[in-house]
Amino acid sequence: MLRATVLAVFVLLLGLTVASAERRVALVLGNSQYEHAAALPNPVRDAQAMAERLQALGFEVVSGFDLTKQQTQTTVAQFAKQVRGADVALFFYAGHGLQVSGKNYLLPIDAALEDETSLDFEAVSVDFVLRQMSRETSIRLVFLDACRDNPLAQVLAKTAGVKGASSGLAEIPIENGGAGTLVAFAASPNQLTYDGSGDHSPFTKALLQHIGETNISITEAVNRVTSDVFKATNGKQRPWINVSLTTEVVLHKVDLNAPLIVGEARPPQEEANSGTRNTGVTASQENGDQLALDVLRQKIPKLETDEPIFFDRPIKFGDPAIDGKSIAQLIMGEPLFSPVEGLDKSMWQGKHCDGCHQWNEARLCEQAKNFATNDVSVMRLQHPLGTRFKVALAKWAQSGCQ
Structure with missing residues (x-):
């Protein structure tokens, strides 16, 4: 039996990411259940x-x-091997951290810190960790949500007598090389962050919202994060950003002028009954496609x-050139634009639309049903x-082509 097909719209993702061949690798760590401090x-x-x-976002x-x-x-060793030669290296950490004499440390869950040698x-x-990111990588992005009030830092400072130990993180200088580095702390140096009363800390909540926004540079994204966190904490927490990028970094780039292409796809019911299928499309690619469709x-x-x-x-189209006319009138009139890009004006100006496309009510209804089924196809x-x-x-087809 011939497999039934329906027209489906796919986005031609010219530049969905910074570059089609760009390789991105991220290290993401989070610690909550500390053995020697409150969770x-x-x-x-x-x-x-x-x-x-x-x-x-393709990482x-x-x-x-x-x-x-x-x-x-x-885990860091695995990341070090995987990140070599990446175009973008990213590190995100959430949990306890501290600084000692200007050096920053992240705390695993089994850290006790009884003395300075600890x-x-x-x-x-x-x-x-940053050294692992610097090997043969072009762009380095660092996000540290690690400035929480840390009792282990207090133990180290008081019991062990370690000078300069505190919960806040110290500034991280940026090394030259590649296309540059961006470092973002959840709070200003030597300041503490709020863990938040919701599912995420104020910093991570804002970062999740803004990182990878369509056609927004990472620099603008962290500026938005800073603003959101400052407002959410009533001015008590201000993220700290150190940026030295020699190129614009956009993690979700969409060409809004890219055309759509129409291809064949199986109906939803057939997809559901087809069992295991290998589409060759990853979950991240599908998510990226959905983001692009939403933009369109x-x-x-x-x-x-x-x-x-x-x-x-x-x-009432909202376009003065065709307002107040019916579909029947318009298909008998002259085209406003070339039916084919680049076509010489002598081939279409002064002609009639029904002559070019052999339009009639029945044929037009079939086209309209496609627009109604796949809403973004009107942008093709x-x-x-x-x-x-x-x-x-499309709206005419939704009413049954009456």
Whole structure:
């Protein structure tokens, strides 16, 4: 039996990412269940959500949650191997951290920090992780949500008498090389962050919202994060950003002028009954496609009427060139645009649309049904009567082509 097919719309993703061949690798760590300090409610949730977000943006993600020192080193070692030669390297950490004499450390869940020597054996130096990112990578992005009030830092400062130990993180200088580096702390140096009363900390919540926004640079994204966190904490927490990028970094880039292409796809019911299928499309690619479709939907123009559309009744298109005319009138008139891009004007100006396309009510209804089934298909290529005419056709089909 011949397999039934329906027309489906796919986005031609010219430049969905910074570059089609760009390779991105991320290390995502989150620690909540500390053995020698009170548990933190959000870091693991923060890190898990960030890992999912980065995967949707095309990152290869190396992740770990509630890791001991040994497990952390193993995970960082895996990241170090995987990140070599990447175009973009990203590091996100949520959990306890501290600084000692200007050096920043991240704390695994088994850290006790009974004396100064404990730092070398129980904590993980931020510099150690950054060195792994700097090998043969072009762009480095670092996000540290690790400035929480840390009782282990207090123990180290008081009991062990370690000078300069505190919960806040110290500024991280940026090294030259590649296309540059961006470092973002959840709070200003030497300041503490709020873990938040919701599912995520204020910093991670804002970062999840803004990282990878369509056609927004990472620099603008972190500026938006800073603003959101400052407002959410009533001015008590201000993220700190250090940026030295020599190129614009856009994690979700969509060419809004790219055409759509029409291909064959199986109906939803057949997809559901087909069992296991290998589409060759990853979950992150599907998420990226959906983001691009959402952007295109925002560009679909609206008619000036919510009333049903009829074939032979005047329509309020919202376009002076065709306002007040019916579909029947317009298909008998002259085209406003070339039916084929680049076609010489002598081939279409002064002609009649029904002559070019052999339009009639039945044939036009079939085309209109396609527009109604796949809403973003009205944005596919240029139409002789404009996009608003296609929007009206879709609405006409929804009313049964009356």
